[in-house]
Amino acid sequence: MTKLLFVEIxxxxxxDMRAYGVQGYLPELMGLMDRHGVAKTTSEQDYEELEPWIQxxxxxTGLALAEHNVFRLGDIVKHDIPQIWEHLEEQGLKVGAISPMNAKNRTGNAAFFVPDPWTPTSLTASPLLENLYFAVAQAVNDNAQDRLALRSKFALLAGAGTYARAVNYGQYLALARGAKKGPWSKAMFLDLLLSDILxxxxxxxxxDFASLFLNAGAHIQxxxxxxxxVYxxxxxxxxxxxxxHQDPMLDVYRLYDRIVGQIRQAFPKTRLMLATGLHQDPHPETTFYWRLKDHAAYLTKIGVPFACAKPRMSxxxxxxxxxxxxxxxxxxILSSVKASDGTKLFDVDNRGRDLFVMLVWSxxxxxxxxxxxxxxxxxxxxxDVAxxxxKNGQHNGIGYFLDTGLSADAMHGTFxxxxIPVKICDALGVSWRETARSQAIA
Structure with missing residues (x-):
C-alpha cells in the first residue's frame, strides 16, 4: 500500500524559492519542482478571510470558509467537522499529525497527534512528547516576552534530547547560538525539531498517512x-x-530544503506532498505589530471583567x-480604548460568553x-506591550502544491x-466520501 507524508510549509x-534557486541555493526543492512541477491552489478572495487558520x-476538511465557518485560530474545537485524519481512520488507515494548524484531534486510534500550540485539543502522544508539547506551547505563546518557565526549559531539553537526530546536532547548535542576534532562529529551531519528531x-x-506543519517561514516572511x-x-x-546584510528568508528556505531532503532520505519509498495553503507578497507600507506582555494584568488594569485570558498568535x-x-x-470597555487621535486600539469579536480580541494599533x-x-x-x-x-509580508490567497507521485507534465494549472483531501485520498487509494462533506455542512 502507498504511504503518504503531507508537509504543510x-x-x-x-x-521566491525559484529566485533563490537560480542563485544556486535550495537544490532539493529545485529538483522536486523541476521533476514534479508545481500547481497553484485558490481560496478566499476577501483579504480579511485570508488567514492560515482559515485556509x-x-x-x-475539503470545505471553503463559507461552509466550515471557522474564522479564528483555535475555534475548530467548537466544531465537529470531519477532517482528513479521522476520515482516513474510518477507511482503515493509520494516521499521524505533528502541529497541524487549527485542527481538532478527533481521531480514535492515531499513531500520534500533536496539535498546534494555539488550539486546545487533546494529544495522542507519549508522556515525554506531551511534556515537550506543553513546553513548546508555552515558549511559542510567550515568545514576544522572551520568557520561559523553568519546568518548560527542562521539558524542552528532555524532549529535544530524545527527538533531535544526531545528523542535525550541528544545525541545532548553530540555531541556538544565533538566537540572540537573530530571534528568528528560535522559530527555525522549532521547525527542525518538529521535523525530527515526525x-x-x-x-x-x-x-499510512502523516502530516507535518512548519510555520517558521510564514513568521520570518x-x-x-x-x-x-529576492525582494x-x-x-x-x-x-x-x-x-x-542579514537574510532570514534565505535561512529558513535553506532549512526547509534540508528538512525535505531528510524526510525523503528517511522514507525513500513514501509519496510526499507539499502545500503552502496560501503565500505572502511584500507589504507596501510601514505597519507595526504589538502584543500585550501580560494579558490578564492589562485587562485588570483598564477594568475589563473576565474569567480567563489566553494568548493566541501574534x-x-x-x-x-x-x-x-x-x-x-x-x-x-475594550471597544472604548482609543488613541489620542480617536483610533481604536482593539478589534473585538464577541461570540456570546467569549471574546476574540486583536491589538490593532499599527x-x-x-x-x-x-x-x-x-x-x-x-x-x-x-x-504593557512587546x-x-x-509587517513585511501580507497574505495572498494563491497557494502552491507539489506531489512526488506526479510528473512535471501532469502537475500544472490551478485548483x-x-x-486537497480528495488528492490525498486518491493517492492512498481510498475515497473522499461525499457523505463526509454533507456531514460537515450539516
Whole structure:
C-alpha cells in the first residue's frame, strides 16, 4: 500500500524559492519542482478571510470558509467537522499529525497527534512528547516576552534530547547560538525539531498517512521579507530590528530544503506532498505589530471583567467570561480604548460568553503614548506591550502544491484548496466520501 507524508510549509512563496534557486541555493526543492512541477491552489478572495487558520481548515476538511465557518485560530474545537485524519481512520488507515494548524484531534486510534500550540485539543502522544508539547506551547505563546518557565526549559531539553537526530546536532547548535542576534532562529529551531519528531514517530509507528506543519517561514516572511535578496521593493527594516546584510528568508528556505531532503532520505519509498495553503507578497507600507506582555494584568488594569485570558498568535488573544453580560461589558470597555487621535486600539469579536480580541494599533508606541478608556486617561502603553514586528509580508490567497507521485507534465494549472483531501485520498487509494462533506455542512 502507498504511504503518504503531507508537509504543510505555511505561506511560503515558491516563486521566491525559484529566485533563490537560480542563485544556486535550495537544490532539493529545485529538483522536486523541476521533476514534479508545481500547481497553484485558490481560496478566499476577501483579504480579511485570508488567514492560515482559515485556509488550513479548508485543506483538512475539503470545505471553503463559507461552509466550515471557522474564522479564528483555535475555534475548530467548537466544531465537529470531519477532517482528513479521522476520515482516513474510518477507511482503515493509520494516521499521524505533528502541529497541524487549527485542527481538532478527533481521531480514535492515531499513531500520534500533536496539535498546534494555539488550539486546545487533546494529544495522542507519549508522556515525554506531551511534556515537550506543553513546553513548546508555552515558549511559542510567550515568545514576544522572551520568557520561559523553568519546568518548560527542562521539558524542552528532555524532549529535544530524545527527538533531535544526531545528523542535525550541528544545525541545532548553530540555531541556538544565533538566537540572540537573530530571534528568528528560535522559530527555525522549532521547525527542525518538529521535523525530527515526525521522522522518529513515523519510523516508530509506521502510519499510512502523516502530516507535518512548519510555520517558521510564514513568521520570518511577515517580519523580515524586506531583507530578502529576492525582494525588489523599496521598503526597509530599521537596523535596530535587523542588520542590513542579514537574510532570514534565505535561512529558513535553506532549512526547509534540508528538512525535505531528510524526510525523503528517511522514507525513500513514501509519496510526499507539499502545500503552502496560501503565500505572502511584500507589504507596501510601514505597519507595526504589538502584543500585550501580560494579558490578564492589562485587562485588570483598564477594568475589563473576565474569567480567563489566553494568548493566541501574534497580536491576538482570547477572553473567556462567566456570562454573556460580562462579555458584553468587556467588549464595551475594550471597544472604548482609543488613541489620542480617536483610533481604536482593539478589534473585538464577541461570540456570546467569549471574546476574540486583536491589538490593532499599527504605528509606533512612544514612551509617553497616551490613550483613553472611556473617559479615563492613561499614559505608558509602551510598558504593557512587546514589539512583535514591522509587517513585511501580507497574505495572498494563491497557494502552491507539489506531489512526488506526479510528473512535471501532469502537475500544472490551478485548483481549489478544498480539493486537497480528495488528492490525498486518491493517492492512498481510498475515497473522499461525499457523505463526509454533507456531514460537515450539516
Amino acid at each position: 505555511n505561506e511560503v512563496n515558491f516563486d 488550513w481548515v479548508t485543506a483538512h 521522522i522518529k514517530e513515523t519510523r516508530r509507528t509506521a502510519p 511577515h517580519h523580515y521579507m524586506f531583507n530578502s535578496a 525588489k521593493g523599496e521598503q526597509t527594516n530599521p537596523e535596530w530590528v535587523i542588520g542590513p 497580536r491576538d488573544f482570547f477572553i473567556e467570561c462567566i456570562s454573556e453580560e460580562q462579555a458584553a461589558e468587556a467588549e464595551r 504605528h509606533d508606541i512612544e514612551a509617553d503614548f497616551s490613550y483613553t478608556v472611556g473617559k479615563r486617561a492613561f499614559i505608558g502603553l509602551r510598558d 514589539f512583535v514586528a514591522i 481549489p484548496l478544498a480539493e
